[in-house]
Amino acid sequence: MKNSDAYIKPGLKTVDECIAEAFGLSVDDLQLKTRKRTIVDARKFAMWWQRETYGEKKPYAEIGAMYAGKDHATAIKAFKKDHNDLMVGDAGYKEKAERALKFIESIKPIIHE
Numbered sequence: 001m002k003n004s005d006a007y008i009k010p011g012l013k014t015v016d017e018c019i020a021e022a023f024g025l026s027v028d029d030l031q032l033k034t035r036k037r038t039i040v041d042a043r044k045f046a047m048w049w050q051r052e053t054y055g056e057k058k059p060y061a062e063i064g065a066m067y068a069g070k071d072h073a074t075a076i077k078a079f080k081k082d083h084n085d086l087m088v089g090d091a092g093y094k095e096k097a098e099r100a101l102k103f104i105e106s107i108k109p110i111i112h113e
Contacts, residue, residue, distance in 0.1 A: 013107055019046050022100035033068050041086065043067045045097050047075045048083035049104070 013021075020027045023042035030046060032039055047070075050063045064075035086093040 013103070015049065015104055016046065018103035018107065019049070019100045022103055023096050031068050041093050041096070043070070044078040044082045044086070045093075045100060047078035049100075051075065051079040 014027070016027050016030055019042055020030060023038060023045070025039060025042055029039050030043055034040075046067055047063050050058055050066065051060070060072040060075040060079070064070035064072050083097070087097060088094075
């Protein structure tokens with residue numbers, strides 16, 4: 001299953017496309033095994049969004065694997081700590097995260113179980 005499988009409808013962007021656009025990246029960048037801050041931040045947001053949206057239906061190990069093959073511990077940290085800390089302490093991250101949420105909301109994704 002591709003990491004942008006949250007919805008499929010011709011002409012609509014995927015959630016990963018919305019996230020990449022908001023963070024000024026390409027969808028392929030979310031898969032890069034790099035520590036470049038902009039990419040790491042986008043991946044953290046993507047992992048947070050996946051868990052926030054799907055909850056326990058999508059295990060942390062699956063979410064981590066979706067983004068550069070990260071493990072469950074990385075996904076747990078992104079969801080429970082990193083995203084919240086960055087929303088409070090990093091205005092640039094907060095702006096991009098809020099933009100990503102607006103992009104995602106604007107496409108009215110069809111969520112598949």
